[in-house]
Amino acid sequence: MLKFYFNGSPNPTKVALFLEELGQPFEPVAVDTRKGDQFKPEFLKINPNAKVPAIDDDGVLVFDSNAILLYLAEKTGKFLPSNTPQNRAQLLSWLMFVATGIGPYSGQAVHFKHFAPKDQNHDYAHNRYQFEAQRHYAVLNDHLxxxxxxxxxxxxxxxMALWGWARMAAFVMNDEAVAKYANVKRLVDEISARPAAAKAIALKDKFTFKAEMDDEARGNMFKHLSTKAA
Structure with missing residues (x-):
């Protein structure tokens, strides 16, 4: 049975959506990143990048959420467009746009908005990633x-890849930005109304994850801070 290593953050949740849409059994394995589970040797054998999600598909190891989505789609033949060169090109282009743009810039925007220390460089970094997050969402909005x-x-x-992060757009940016990108919101709302989406979001509730962002959690989530302190 496929093992799915996850927590409740955006990238694992989009893979959970695929698995719930597929409707086939899988074994969820909680990786509590605030406790440092991602650095355990047994997990690093699955994902040497120490990030979630990852899967072990009967010995086939795949990490990175977008790689997992493409692997599972091609393996099962599900949730792919009709097989034409144009559709294949569009699928890969937009999947990689989410992988290299929406995900990283959203993640950094969240970090500097909610978690980064407020030092003299904070305003520049915060403004930089907010600008880039909103620029990427504008591209999506125009496309849709x-x-x-x-x-x-x-x-x-x-x-699915878009939904993982875009459903958190207000946390990434603000409520005004969500309203501004109405075409993105329309798609996110449609996907969120699917039964599989509710199951994907609720999957984390079957486990107990550390909720506190204390010194232990910051040390595990933001290793550069502990390295700087050392």
């Missing part, structure tokens, strides 16, 4: 004008 899904009229892994 007049389109039902990211690739034509088919619900695919590109939509």
């Amino acid at each position: 004008a007049g389109k039902k899904y990211m690739v034509g009229d088919t619900y695919t892994v590109a939509d």
Whole structure:
């Protein structure tokens, strides 16, 4: 049975959405990153980058959420657009746009908005990542004008990849930004209304994860701070 290493953050949640949409059994394995589970040797054998999510598909190890989505889609033949060169190109382009743009810039925007120490460089970094997050969302919003899904009229892994972060857009940016990107919000709302989305979000509630962002959690989540202190 496929083992799914996860927590409740955006990248694992989009993989959880795929697995719940698929409707086949899988074994969820909690990785509590605030406790440092991602640095345990047994997990590093699965993902040497010490990040969630990762999967062990009967000995086939895959890490990075977008790689997992593409692997599972191609393995199962599910949640892919019709097989034409144009659709394949669009799927890969938008999936990589989420992988290299939406995810990293959203993550950094969240870090500097909610968690980073307030030093003399904070305002510059905060403004930089807020600008880039909003720029990427504007690209998505323009792309989705007049389109039902990211690739034509088919619900695919590109939509799932987008949903993982875009459902957290208010936390990344603010409520005004969410309203500004109405086409993105429309797609996110549609996906969030799917039964599989509710199951994906609720998966974390089957486990107990550390909630406190205390010194232990900051040391595990933001290793550069502990390295600087040393």
